[in-house]
Amino acid sequence: MTVLVTGGAGYIGSHMVLELRDAGETVAVIDNLSTGFDWAVPEDVPLHVGNIGDQEFVRGVLRERKIDAIIHFAGSIIVPESVENPLLYYRNNTANTRNLIEVAVECGITRFIFSSTAAVYGNPEENPVSEDARLFPLSPYGRSKLMSEEMMADVATAHDFEYVALRYFNVAGADPAGRGGQSTPRATHLIKVACETALGRRPKMQIFGTDYPTPDGTCIRDYIHVKDLAMAHVAALEHLRRGGKSNVFNCGYxxxxxxxxxxxxxxxxxxxxxxxxxxxxxxxxxxxxxxxSDKIRTALGWRPAHADLEGIVRNALDWERHLMDRQKAD
Ligand SMILES: NC(=O)c1ccc[n+]([C@@H]2O[C@H](COP(=O)([O-])OP(=O)(O)OC[C@H]3O[C@@H](n4cnc5c(N)ncnc54)[C@H](O)[C@@H]3O)[C@@H](O)[C@H]2O)c1
Ligand SMILES: O=c1ccn([C@@H]2O[C@H](COP(=O)(O)OP(=O)(O)O[C@H]3O[C@H](CO)[C@@H](O)[C@H](O)[C@H]3O)[C@@H](O)[C@H]2O)c(=O)[nH]1
Known part of the structure; x- marks a missing residue:
């Protein structure tokens, strides 16, 4: 049986592929390479290049391989871009997820793991925020993901379909073994931007907003190492394989x-x-x-092993140096 990873050529999806392979799983990837890279998918993992919203294409992949579960990362991810171009986000994150789920149900695939986001909470009334807090996204990106969560809940009620939605907080860092990392050009994520600046790839960087109601006036986020996040998906997959029910979990420290x-x-x-x-x-x-994060620790037994900001930054910097060497060699 094969685990299908959509968006497996992207930052988080490619770490998931490595983690699944390390665990001896058979893996296949769907990715349209809009922000991902074919070189990020190991050569022995089949990469089907296409759009997850294209039902005929997805049906073909699901029929060709015996799929046990789908882990769905493919999507558009930049909060400010979603404010400027909301329809792109409602198409790529919501409509395309709908199309993918429809084919999954049609092909009898009952296990589905979804990349959701902390952005579904907006500005939480209480921090740390729990899964049952009020959901009030501030951006089309957050709303596009919340709509997908709601859709999955309805599908799970109507069909033989169980899902786990993982609400990632800010994902950062790179594979500690140096096999992968965030490679997107013109990245907007804070840790990546800061690492690029430290290595002279940008002349300077900016802090966006200094009068937020926080101790030093700048925004506060919960940065999670990409390897710990991939392990949360492994735990979610085990949960669904044990016959566990649909559920939603925060992923942060x-x-x-x-x-x-x-x-x-x-x-x-x-x-x-x-x-x-x-x-x-x-x-x-x-x-x-x-x-x-108590819910995922208790229900799925998730135990993070890389919850240290310096370690996250060290891995991110190492990957940035690797990308610079790679580009010099090209
Ligand atoms: N990076 C974060 O901090 C963060 C936080 C919360 C949630 N997420 C979610 O995690 C998922 C993965 O994010 P990432 O950081 O790895 O981003 P990424 O851009 O590196 O990866 C997304 C991948 O999906 C592919 N893709 C996009 N649209 C597609 C489509 N229609 N069909 C097929 N492939 C498509 C891209 O080519 C890319 O390889 C996204 O769903 C994102 O919303 C990310
Ligand atoms: O050059 C920069 C880049 C970012 N920031 C700030 O750093 C914080 C974090 O920003 P960023 O790394 O862009 O992440 P978020 O906007 O918090 O969004 C990320 O984290 C969300 C979960 O919290 C995910 O859903 C999104 O996909 C992902 O982009 C924010 O306050 C930004 O304003 C700067 O000040 N300067």
Whole structure:
């Protein structure tokens, strides 16, 4: 039986593929390579290049391989871009997920794991925020993911279909063994941007917003190592295979760092005091968001092993150096 990973050529999906392979699973990938890379998929893992919203294409892949479960990462991920182009997000994240689920149900695939996001909470009334808090996304990105969660709940009621929605907080870092990392050009994620600046790939970086109601005025986020996140999916897959029911879990460490604290960590780990400018706040950014994570620890037995900001930054910097060497060699 094969585990199908959509978006498996992207940042998180490619780590998932590595983790599944390490566990001896048979894996196949669907990716349209819009932000992913074919080289990020190991050569012995079949890569089907196409759109998850294209039902004929997906049906063909599901019929060709005996699929035991789908882990669905494919999507568009940038909060400010979703504010500028909401219809792109409702198509790629909501409509395409709908099309994928419809074919999954038609082909009798009953186990589905979905990449949701902390952005479904918006600005939480309480931090750390628990899964049953009020859901009030501030951006089309967050709403596009919340709609998918609601759709999956309805499908699970109507059909033989169980899902786990994992609400990721801010994913960062790279494979500690150096096999993968975040490779997107023009990335917008804080840790990646700061690492690029430390290594001279950008002349300077900006802090977006300095008068948020937080101790140092900058936004607070819960940064989770991509390897711990991949392990959360392994635990979710085991849960569904044991006959576990549909559920929603936060993926974070229950602690937050401000933008200034993250930049200090990158400066200290890299040893480079790079230039940082203060800039206006970005649209759609909540002030602070930290995961309550007891539910996934208790229900799925998830035990993070890389919850250390310096370690996350070290792995991210190592991957950035690897990308620079790769580009020099090309
Ligand atoms: N990175 C984060 O901090 C974060 C946080 C919360 C949730 N997520 C979610 O995790 C998932 C993966 O994010 P990522 O950071 O790895 O991003 P990414 O852009 O690196 O990966 C997304 C992958 O999906 C592919 N893709 C996009 N649309 C597709 C389509 N219609 N058909 C087929 N393939 C398609 C892209 O080519 C890419 O390889 C996304 O669903 C994202 O919303 C990410
Ligand atoms: O150059 C930069 C980049 C970011 N930030 C700030 O850093 C924080 C984190 O930003 P970023 O790394 O872009 O992540 P988020 O906007 O919090 O969104 C990420 O984390 C969400 C979960 O919390 C996911 O759903 C999204 O897909 C993912 O992009 C925010 O306050 C940004 O304003 C800066 O100040 N300067």
């Amino acid at each position: 229950s602690r937050g760092f401000s933008v200034r604290e993250v930049i200090s960590a990158v400066k200290s780990v890299s040893g480079v005091d790079f230039e940082v400018e203060l800039a206006p706040a970005r649209a759609g950014d909540p002030a602070a968001i930290i995961a309550k």
